Amino acid sequence: MAILRRILVLIPLTWLIVTLAFFLVRVAPGGPFDKERKSSSPQVEAAIKRKYHLDESLGSQYLRFLGLKWERTENGTLQRAEGGLIAGDFGLSLKYRNHSVSDIILQGLPVSLILGWLAFGFALGIGVPLGVFGAVRARGWVGGASAIVAIAMVCVPGFVIGPALVLVAGLKLGWFPVGLWGGPMHAVLPMVTLGLYFSGRVARLAREGMMQALQSEFIRTARAKGVSEFSVVVRHAFRLAIMPVVSYSGPMLADLLTGSFVVENIFQIPGIGVFLVNASLSRDYPMVVGLVLLYAVLLLVLNLIVDLAYGVLDPRVSHE
């Protein structure tokens, strides 16, 4: 029941976010059809606005966006305007006028999803062992080195690491393609660029979690019982140590799956990360709202999943 309630809360929350996005993007100065060169006549300008309903009042545009706008047809009957959110339709992109928002998302999202998953795997696959190992060997130089590596990964931004990787692994050594999207080889450099920062975050969380876990009472008990150190770490401490990583995984995954402007731009990858930034710069209202909705839903759902995973990993957490 509690879970159902949480799912139901998501609906008004999503609506609130989308509504905010709808109005905020329209507050920004300028409009989607402002260009360096003016339309040839005011009639043309007016026709464009009418085509995309930008000549209507904000309230009317909002109703139309939701799909709750009723209009009189030519023969006088009242009819709901086509499309709208309730029909799952965001309309046409105002920048890329031959594509609907859903069309662009459907073409770009799979690419961002694949890349995001890869980077997620990379972040956990590198971060967790690095952090855990660093915590177990905290006293030696190994622990120190792993901590420094983790900090370095967090500190070096993607727009530095990406070009560096391209220069070395792409241009100098010729191991990987320097850009575009095609085969698995194309995914390697973007995955590392995208995942490296998160590996560092995960390593630091795992390290702290493990350090704390190793100081718990039950670990002392386990050690007193004569359980092997390996078993202490893997069977007993790990489950507790991984909790911060699990709770971080939700937002991390949402962040990774929705694409990254920097990485997609550096490698010229047709994901949706590029669209998210460009849409707001070009005042592509429907596109901004559609992508915000996507991001919001992903974030909310992933957070929900994380909360549920908590319960599975730690029996002390209850959902009632």
Add this chain to the structure above:
Amino acid sequence: MLLVSPNAPGTSPGAFCVSRATASAALALTFLLALVFVVGTGCTPRKPADLVIHNTSEPETIDPHVLTGQPDGRIGSALFEGLTRFNPETGRAIPGLAERWEVSADGRVYTFHLRPKIAFSTGEPISADDFVWSWNRAVDPLTAADYAGFYFYIRNGRAISNWTNGPAGRPTLGIRAVDPRTVEVTLENPTPFFPDLCAMRIMTVVPRFAVERYGDQWVRHSPLPCSGPYQLVSWRPNDRIRLKKNPLYWDAANVPSETIDVLSGDSPSTALNLFLTGEIDFIVDKTVIPTDLADTLKQRPEFHPYNYLGNYFVRFNCTRKPLDDARVRRALSLVIDKRRLVDRITRMGERPADALVPPGMEGYEGARGLGRNALDARTPAEFDAAMAANVVEAKRLLAEAGFPEGRGFPRLSYMFNAGGGGGARMHEQIGIEMQAMLQRHLGIAIDMRPVEYKTYLMEMSQRNYDICRGSWIGDYSDPTTFLDMFQSDNGNNRTGWRNAKYDTLLERAAATPDTRERARLLLEAETLLVRDEAPIMPLHYYVGMFAYDPERVGGIYPNLTDEHPFSAIYRKPRALKTAAAAGAAPATRK
């Protein structure tokens, strides 16, 4: 994926087996699954295209009547053709779907003769009626074509575009089908560059049957009926457009590349990397060539700078004090060292500008604007002397306008669009240089006002600025493509400068059939604009840059109108062979 070191104290090999390492196993599984997913979806074999072109930004639309951007236009020209088309070498009009035409003695009536048996890529024949319908569609305000202004040269074009009274009584456009293969066009005024206009995207022929059936989104329906040398195979936003030769195109035999991939992307360094690793044959636009590297790249044989019809200038807001005084505007213009700006900042080999119309237009010599003496200087000593004289003159003008030595001059701001890449950084650097020059020579202080692009456009349109950056790319090879912009009521003027004499000169030029008299009137108008009134300060004429290896790729020519039809470009045979070999074994890299 080991979670702990195998030699951790007290580790027994058995303890690490299967039992509780579920977490790590799940991680590994996630990782693997994703990898399999990628291999599965990403690896769809794609036959490499005969030619790969980097076309800068993603096209906003490929409807030839509606499109406005240059990347869009290049695709538009590949897919659709009009009565004429662009000569790849000169960028001027040559016969397209019309094989020849005649002009009446008064220069107002053009009769075009269509080629026999021309058809859309889907097989439907193209007749004179299709042209009549297509042009009427483009000029109709409901089509919302931003560039409908090209039709204003045709009789009633302007009236139709401005028509607000419903269909009844609306004038008809000056085009008619004399017979299925003859189109007669009547113009408002003699227009010597009219054949050039006919090659424009907005004057191409589009398939009536598809537009009527599918409406605005007709270009998204497959197969798309095309009238140009290519047809559309696929279009993936922000990735690539795949084009295939249109076998029904009248000149298909002379279209060298069977398939072309047209890539979209905004990052200059990525484009350069792709070019250097051989993934791209041709970068068509300098916006994706890193300006920071201009000095180095210019030395290499693959990078080809060329002049084209573009002007980078500064707008003065002529409705604000003290810029409403022409003396002040001229004073500010005189002290700017434009050579320094092109040598230090833009660095592609731009020519500093004193006029609006770029040099090189046939039959037009171009105006001599402010500070021409400095630009003509041949030695550094001559240059210094000219600049010194200009500074003296500027101080005199400023004193005359009531600001001796710059005293009492209000603090003005220079607005430009900032953020969003290399070009915008250049705007700022130019602003800072000008700031220093004005301060040094005239004691005038201006502030930098960087704004985001859309804000820049809005503020400029509403004249919420003192001084701002501007630029213009000419559409066709005639001075009016630049001069029309500063007519009092032109929407692109944006300076608030209104000059009845200027307007009259342009109107008289438009009505003059004598080309020499016309050129003289235009020159007079331009001189008034850039020398006497100076609502703008020209800084430099644009330079374009291509990237292609002349050993590998052919069919690319520099030209003033910056038109480089894809249908002329090809990979040279040796290069084609190498590409085929690379295609057969995808692992090998070129």
